[in-house]
Amino acid sequence: MIKVLMFGCNGQMGRVISDLVLDMDDVKITAGVDAVKKGNEGYPVYDCLDACDQEVDVIVDFSAAAAVDQVIEYAAAHKIPLVECTTGLSEEQLARLEECSRQTAVLRSANMSLGVNTLLKLVGIAARVLARSGFDMEIVEKHHRRKLDAPSGTALALADAITEALEEDYDYVYNRSDRRMRRPEKEIGISAVRGGSIVGVHDVIFAGTDEVVELHHTAYSRAIFGKGAIAAAKFLAGQEAGMYSMKDVIG
DSSP states (O other), X not given: OEEEXXXXXXXXXXXXXXXXXXTOSSEEEEEEEOSXXXXXXXXXXXXXXXXXXXXXXXXXEOSOGGGHHHHHHHHHHHTOOEEEOOOOOOHHHHHHHHHHTTTSEEEEOSOOOHHHHHHHHHHHHHHHHHGGGTOEEEEEEEEOTTOOSSSOHHHHHHHHHHHHHHTSOOXXXXXXXXXXXXXXXXXXXXXXXXXXXXXXXXXXXXXXXXXXXXXXXEEOOTHHHHHHHHHHHHXXXXXOSEEEOHHHHHO
């Protein structure tokens, strides 16, 4: 049985993950940390990490960027594997995660969905064939009206997957309204749509002469991110110190 400490347990994703593990025999949330207590969590909830006295195998963090520093510090000090799901981290926080990975296992992903991480692999395969044959590449992402960052971390990860596969530098272009010129070859356009309650939609478009190839992913529920986080926690528990990604989880 893998014992999980859920940081941000009463946030939206914290509750999703808590509900998902109820039907699982091999993983259990044995403690949570959140400033808000609802009383029906089914496990002890602490105001801060330092107050938690439970022994756990892995920490799952689905909180906010402002709270991540304390999780990194706690995981490193106690050498507890950390699944870091929070987005919008600063360069300084990413550097601290790298430092933390020298003390314990750390897994971070821009998107915890198993489907999206499979898409990242497929995008690299397609780019090696199509981009080198002259296809232009565009990414369009759609999210709910409450999402603060744009473009999404997943859209940037998709662009990075393309450039890593091609081993070439491309310009990421977020706005073409201030220029009048034909599209350069070495660019990837990234567009963001915000509205309603869209959970998440990502399209990668390879546009060639007389043909277009599109790779598409739609998230219909936040449960897919919770399932991915749980799969990551199962994988990470017991791993040696180091930096891991969802690529390691899906193989």
